[in-house]
Amino acid sequence: MPPTPPAVRRAAVTLGAAVGVFGVSFGVVATGAGLSVPMACAFSLFVFTGATQFAAVGVLASGGSPVAAIATGLLLGARHIGYGLALHPLLPRSRRRRLLAAQFLIDESTAMATAQTDKRNAAGAFWWAGLSVFVAWNLGTAVGAVFGDALGDPADLGLDAVFPAAFLALLAPHLRDAGGRAAALSGAALALTLVPFTPAGVPIVAGAIGALVGLRLAPPGADPADSDAP
């Protein structure tokens, strides 16, 4: 694995800082919903999947059963199967490394790894993003859980717009070839279509079908931009 380029490290740290703010809001929301401080922190340490955590706490807070909280949370997390498959060719083959890497497999680390035009940087980008977000998310959760409502609503600062914006920046390299554009457009269209009709989580997972559309429109070798050659 070559040294991770400084631009990638900077992007990973920036991403971590932005996600840390959401960690704060998770801490606030979780303790507001009645979770103890250690429990809120344990969620972020061991589940470490933002959307899943927010959804599960929401279900618990509204009086739902643990089973309902788990089912809702895992439905939202189902997209990680797709992330793992996508990262399969990019991470080293060591089984032990992969068992460890799985804990840090999140939206951010997948997006950073797959955004690398030079595939040799993918594993480094994965670890930098995964670890930086892990540290920031957990610190943020602890701060939010301890200091609670004194911190105010992150939405007032426009921070809820940071999440899609960061992923748009990470999507950009995928849009350089026809297959990636087709996959992204059809995935987005399908997800939006499903939002009113399916439980949260389903639209994003269904968006994966966009990859098949991309494959159909631009099979391997059809597009010179796909080539791994520098």
Add this chain to the structure above:
Amino acid sequence: MTWGWPALAGLAAGSYALKVLGLLVLGDRTLHPTVLRLLALLPAALIAALIVVSTFANERELVVDARAAGLAAAGVAVWRRASFLVVVIAAAGAAAAVRAIT
């Protein structure tokens, strides 16, 4: 919230299983170029879906609010090849500005 701990244990185990599945299920086999191509396209589709859902969905409703302004600003910044930090700040600034005036 005593039943929080069982929920937490189930979610932690389930989330880890979802994450590890895709990394291990294909094992050591060498993959066909078509499969590799499909796997390379998967993040584009999933990330695009994640972006639009986190911008335009409010529970099960489709809405256009300050987040859309943030995404538009981010789009311009990405198109102008701005750095990652600039993209993020442009989005937050645009969303906060729209919220402040509405």
